[in-house]
Amino acid sequence: MEKEQKKNKKPAFVAVKGIYEIMPAEFPWWDRFLEVAEGVSKFYNFERIETGIVENADLFLRSAGGEGTDVHKEMFFIKSNKDKWVLRPEATASVARAYIEYGFSRLQQPVKLFYFGPMFRHENPQAGRYREFRQFGVEIIGGENDPVFDAQAISLASRILKEIGFKDVVVEVNSIGCRVCQPAIKKKIQKYYRTNIKKVCRxxxxRIDVNPFRVFDCKREECQEVKKAAPVFLDLVCSNCQKHLKDVLEYLEELSISYELNNNLVRGLDxxxxxxxxxxxxxxxxxxxKEENASKLAVGGGGRYDYLIEMIGGRPTAGVGFSFGVERIIEIMKKKEIKIPAQKxxxxxxxxxxxxxxAKKRSLKLVEELRKNGVGVIEGLSKDSFAKQLKMADKGGAEVAVILGQREVFEESVIIxxxxxxxxxxVPVEKMAEEVKRHIK
Ligand SMILES: [Zn+2]
Ligand SMILES: [Zn+2]
Known part of the structure; x- marks a missing residue:
């Protein structure tokens, strides 16, 4: 993107730090991503939903953790308002809120939804992380907490990526237990970390006291050893959870989706x-x-959230979903030179x-007539020189030109x-559209 910084002079206004903006040159990638993501989701019978960007802060504080948590620290609060409003940091809680608010439980269950839109997090923007970024995600809410839906969410994510052109899609999976077994797992992990407390970072x-699972998100070198040897979730979860995971994995095998178990995998939200x-x-x-694992990048994640709807005031309702970080996907598409099919x-x-x-005066009307007839038109109505206009034709890749000179205006004709x-x-003007269509067939 050529920003106007050539003369070392900064423009008076530039985009706010960390806000990702999409310039026209990048849109073919975005269009391609959305075309595939939407197309595949609809094919899987998901319907689109768009919730508000502004939400009540408590929706996220209640669902993702209270004050003092990362989510709280990272939210954009909207000032000058006595209500506590925020720019949404993620959309799953919003979709769950809509599920309750619009009575989706009365529809056939589960309800299958997808969304696309901007999310906001007030963290310090580092490489590849933004304060405004876009997510595409799907949610399967309601019905049983059947493992088939976990597999379906994963399979949809994988199908979208493959259809875009990514060849090696791998899913890392873990089970973090349920209400029955989670408290004991948390205690085990706490106990383990406390005996190793001197080896881990501040x-x-x-974290081990406030939100023990979050220790697994730590990327610091000094913590890796302790992390690796931590108690294994799969040994600690209850038999129902074990069975649930086993079924999910069997479905994935059935669907030929590559997965790896990762004991250190937790999700950032509660x-x-x-x-x-x-x-x-x-x-x-x-x-x-190609070096092993050297360039494996996470492009999205998700999981099951059977308590979310209850946490925000609904009846106990099962749910599972995922979201993609779309900026990240676009970046990799560009880096890998993934082909975008010629704009159809x-x-x-x-x-x-x-x-x-x-002729110029007459042109506007004729151009509109062509468009009305479904013919795309590139025109250089403000460029008066014939040569300049032809240059545009070249750039635009048109194969056929419609030429209107003074003589043609007088004769009520055009040159094709x-x-x-x-x-x-x-050809006579009244036959223009018809003839042009014949030429570009
Ligand atoms: Zn359990
Ligand atoms: Zn650490």
Whole structure:
């Protein structure tokens, strides 16, 4: 993106730090992602939902942890309002809120929804993390907490990535237990960390008291050893949770989805239970030497949240879902040079050229007539020189030009010229649309 910084002079206004903006040159990638993500989701019978960007702060404080938690610290509070409003940090709690508010429990269960939109987190923006970023996600809410839905969510995520063109999609899976077994697991992990408390970082020392599972999110070198040898979730979860996970994995095998168990995998939000997962793609650029795991990047994650709806005032309702960080996916698509199929432009374009003032006046109407007839038109109505206009035609990739000169205006005709062969013919204005369509077929 060419920002106007050439003369070392900063513009008076620039985008707020950490706010990701999409410039036109990047949109083909975004369009491609959305086309696939939406298309596949609809094919799997998911319906789109769009909830508000502004939400009550308590919705997230109640569902993701109270004051003092990371979620609380990272939220954008909206000032000058006596209500406690925030810019949503994520959408699962919002979709769950809508499920209750709009009475979705009366519909056929489970309800299958997908969303796309901006989320906001007030953390310090580092490389690849933004304060405003976009997520695409799906939620399966209601009905039984059947493991088939966990597998379906994972399979949908994987299918979207594969359809986009990622070849190596791997899902890391763990189970963090349920209400019955989680308290004891937390205690075990606390006990283990406390006996190793001197070996871990300050943050982990606090986390182990406040929110023990979060120690697994620690990326610090000094904590890795303790982390690796931590008690194994799969040995500690109750038999129902074990069975649930086993079923999920069997479904994944059935669907030929590659997965790895990761005992250190937890999710950053408090409302998850049982299955949690993260989705990875091979992210080395084209031609780069493929080193094992060296370039495996997480592009999304999700899990089961059977207590969320209850936490925010609804009846006990099962749920599972995932979300993608779309900026990250776009970045990897570009790096890997993933092919975007040529824009399936329904309308093939022609280039409209006018010569002279009189023709220019007439042009606008003719251009509109072509468009009404479903013909895409590239025009250079403000560029008066014939040469300049032809340059545009070239850039726009049009194969056919419609030329209107003074003589044609007088004769009520236009010239249709094939820019590849150079062959041209003059046709009466009233036959223009019909003839043009014949040429661009
Ligand atoms: Zn359990
Ligand atoms: Zn640590």
């Amino acid at each position: 943050d982990c020392q606090t 409302y998850y239970d049982r299955t949690v997962f993260e989705i990875f793609v091979e992210a080395g650029s084209k031609g780069e030497k 432009n329904k309308y093939k374009s022609v280039f409209f050229v006018h010569v002279g003032e009189v 010229k094939n820019l590849k062969t150079g062959i041209q013919e003059t």
